[in-house]
Amino acid sequence: MHTVQAEKTIFQRPESLTETVTHYCPGCTHGIIHRLVAESLDELGLRERAVGVAPVGCSVLIYNYFNCDFLEAPHGRAPALATGFKRIRNDMIVFTYQGDGDLASIGMGEIVHAANRGEKITVVFVNNAIYGMTGGQMAPTTLAGQVTTTCPHGRDTQQTGQPIRMSELLATLATPSYIERVSVHSPMHIIRAKKAVRKAFEYQKAGTCFSLVEVLSTCPTNWGMTPTDATKWLEKNLFAYYPLGCYKKPEEVG
Amino acid sequence: MAKILMKGNEAIAEAAIRAGATNYFCYPITPQTEVAEYLARRMPEVGGVFLQAESEVAVGNMLFGAASTGRRVFTSSSSPGISLMQEAMSYIAGAQLPCVILNIMRGGPGLGGILPAQSDYFQATKGGGHGDYRILCLAPSSIQEAVDLTMGAFATAEKYRNPVMIVGDGMIGQMMEPVEFPDDFDAGDPSKNEEWAATGAKGRKARIIKSLFLDPLKLEENSIVLHEKYEKMKVDEVRYERYKINSKNELMIVSYGTMARICQTAIDELEAEGISVGLFRPISLFPYPEKELRKEVDAKNIKTVLVIEMSCGQMVEDVERVVQGVKPVKFFGRTGGIVPSPEEAKEQIKNLIKKPTRAKKAAAKSTSKRKRKD
Ligand SMILES: Cc1ncc(C[n+]2csc(CCOP(=O)(O)OP(=O)(O)O)c2C)c(N)n1
Numbered sequence: 126m127h128t129v130q131a132e133k134t135i136f137q138r139p140e141s142l143t144e145t146v147t148h149y150c151p152g153c154t155h156g157i158i159h160r161l162v163a164e165s166l167d168e169l170g171l172r173e174r175a176v177g178v179a180p181v182g183c184s185v186l187i188y189n190y191f192n193c194d195f196l197e198a199p200h201g202r203a204p205a206l207a208t209g210f211k212r213i214r215n216d217m218i219v220f221t222y223q224g225d226g227d228l229a230s231i232g233m234g235e236i237v238h239a240a241n242r243g244e245k246i247t248v249v250f251v252n253n254a255i256y257g258m259t260g261g262q263m264a265p266t267t268l269a270g271q272v273t274t275t276c277p278h279g280r281d282t283q284q285t286g287q288p289i290r291m292s293e294l295l296a297t298l299a300t301p302s303y304i305e306r307v308s309v310h311s312p313m314h315i316i317r318a319k320k321a322v323r324k325a326f327e328y329q330k331a332g333t334c335f336s337l338v339e340v341l342s343t344c345p346t347n348w349g350m351t352p353t354d355a356t357k358w359l360e361k362n363l364f365a366y367y368p369l370g371c372y373k374k375p376e377e378v379g
Numbered sequence: 380m381a382k383i384l385m386k387g388n389e390a391i392a393e394a395a396i397r398a399g400a401t402n403y404f405c406y407p408i409t410p411q412t413e414v415a416e417y418l419a420r421r422m423p424e425v426g427g428v429f430l431q432a433e434s435e436v437a438v439g440n441m442l443f444g445a446a447s448t449g450r451r452v453f454t455s456s457s458s459p460g461i462s463l464m465q466e467a468m469s470y471i472a473g474a475q476l477p478c479v480i481l482n483i484m485r486g487g488p489g490l491g492g493i494l495p496a497q498s499d500y501f502q503a504t505k506g507g508g509h510g511d512y513r514i515l516c517l518a519p520s521s522i523q524e525a526v527d528l529t530m531g532a533f534a535t536a537e538k539y540r541n542p543v544m545i546v547g548d549g550m551i552g553q554m555m556e557p558v559e560f561p562d563d564f565d566a567g568d569p570s571k572n573e574e575w576a577a578t579g580a581k582g583r584k585a586r587i588i589k590s591l592f593l594d595p596l597k598l599e600e601n602s603i604v605l606h607e608k609y610e611k612m613k614v615d616e617v618r619y620e621r622y623k624i625n626s627k628n629e630l631m632i633v634s635y636g637t638m639a640r641i642c643q644t645a646i647d648e649l650e651a652e653g654i655s656v657g658l659f660r661p662i663s664l665f666p667y668p669e670k671e672l673r674k675e676v677d678a679k680n681i682k683t684v685l686v687i688e689m690s691c692g693q694m695v696e697d698v699e700r701v702v703q704g705v706k707p708v709k710f711f712g713r714t715g716g717i718v719p720s721p722e723e724a725k726e727q728i729k730n731l732i733k734k735p736t737r738a739k740k741a742a743a744k745s746t747s748k749r750k751r752k753d
């Protein structure tokens with residue numbers, strides 16, 4: 126018989142997350158990104174005054190997984206809801222969580238203008254180069270030649286144009302902001318992504334500027350790959366077109 | 380407070396502020412842009428929020444986010460802009476949030492024109508967006524009434540946690556009339572909205588403001604909750620005005636908004652000629668004053684009901700629904716920004732109540748005789 130040592134917690138569920146089991150597919154990185162947001166809220170002591178705005182997309186049920194107030198927006202309009210809320214309650218922390226169809230297609234107008242007005246909100250932009258929820262259709266971020274259900278022979282850029290690089294596009298706006306692109310396909314990248322997400326909330330907490338973190342994410346289900354192949358595919362293909370890095374800091378006035 | 384001369388758009392804007400709605404989102408469109416211009420000056424004075432958005436799609440959704448705070452929120456627009464807000468209206472109604480929207484209607488469809496019209500009646504009263512929902516809809520016929528209805532609209536929206544729309548035609552926005560802002564107006568207390576608003580999950584469970592219910596039973600449940608609110612509105616929120624309705628009336632006009640005022644002029648002038656006509660003016664377009672209108676129409680002396688609108692005939696469908704064929708329902712309307720004159724209204728009325736002349740009576744007699752012979 127041996128005595129049990131007093132237990133020491135070294136890892137636990139962030140207070141900002143509920144115990145609800147997520148509905149995400151195996152190998153989907155939405156869950157990791159949720160955790161990074163939740164940890165940041167916990168660490169900065171923001172949970173009790175945080176309001177999230179859910180998108181329409183695979184993460185529409187995000188409000189079941191977060192232990193903070195949430196609004197559920199029409200497809201693409203989360204930045205408009207966040208604007209309306211934050212303008213009235215600038216003492217609260219407002220963030221949107223949006224996919225690439227939500228933000229870069231139907232919601233292009235709302236995100237560009239929210240960023241350009243310098244709304245003091247944080248946007249977590251999940252770029253998986255496809256429409257996940259509706260079953261794998263082409264997104265504005267789908268790579269040239271990438272096969273989806275609405276471009277079964279691969280994306281033809283003669284017909285559909287080139288994929289949109291949102292971080293670069295938003296960084297061209299003259300209004301000060303914080304914009305960084307990260308990835309969560311490996312532990313090292315997750316650690317870096319966490320730093321960026323936390324920084325984005327720090328900027329909001331200080332009332333400095335609009336902040337957006339673009340996270341490259343996997344969709345093994347609609348990419349038609351195993352989770353491990355999906356991470357490899359992400360690194361090989363998405364990295365080349367969507368370089369990681371910080372695109373804008375509020376200190377640099379555009 | 381003493382009366383002051385004010386343009387409709389500005390008076391409504393001031394009424395919203397007096398009712399504590401110090402959060403306003405907008406996009407410019409004629410003929411209501413003075414609301415935005417007035418509030419751009421006025422909001423900073425009261426420490427409120429004024430924001431010009433990039434589109435009415437964004438305005439509607441800003442209103443959605445803003446209403447989630449539990450504070451009083453307001454927007455104004457005109458027909459094409461209101462069309463763009465329908466997405467948000469549907470979501471706001473589904474998520475059960477209060478807000479007030481002003482529609483100073485102009486002629487449509489499409490870009491239409493910028494002159495007064497009442498051609499958004501269907502959109503306003505039948506639910507312009509998708510899903511089983513309604514907007515409580517009020518139609519003032521004077522600027523004072525627009526002020527009074529606006530001041531009360533916020534508390535009504537909060538009572539039902541549902542959008543309230545004030546619909547006026549271009550004249551309500553553009554004309555000037557003396558108005559009074561009552562000092563002792565009870566605009567209700569929005570602080571009770573904290574019970575459902577997103578205020579941060581401090582010392583309580585997290586709140587979700589949403590219209591998504593993937594479980595069909597839950598969605599049906601939500602739709603029933605909404606439906607019950609609309610049924611309650613039908614009992615408690617019906618508003619209308621009767622003008623010169625009496626047992627001598629041969630005909631009854633049904634008309635709303637400024638069109639009803641033009642009809643009043645026609646009625647007064649006809650009275651001088653010895654012709655008695657009454658006017659039923661719905662103020663709440665949804666809930667429609669169904670029972671009240673039917674009661675008037677059922678009066679023995681009423682032979683004909685005449686609906687006059689600045690449209691090709693929209694409210695007339697509600698009147699027909701209420702009258703159920705017990706009396707003939709006739710319609711007269713001008714549209715495209717043309718406002719019918721009292722003379723036009725009088726002519727319509729006279730045509731309908733024209734007594735058969737002696738010659739015609741004789742002709743009718745002989746026809747019936749001939750018929751009997753055959
Ligand atoms: C107005 C409207 N149009 C279309 C849809 C259908 N729809 C739901 S989710 C979605 C795409 C979501 O893709 P994305 O934003 O990339 O998120 P993901 O599911 O990949 O996380 C679409 C088109 C909708 N709900 N509303």
Ligand code: SF4
Pocket residue numbers: 148149150152153154155183253257258343344345346347
């Ligand atoms: S469909 Fe794609 S994005 Fe959606 S949960 Fe599955 S893997 Fe994730």
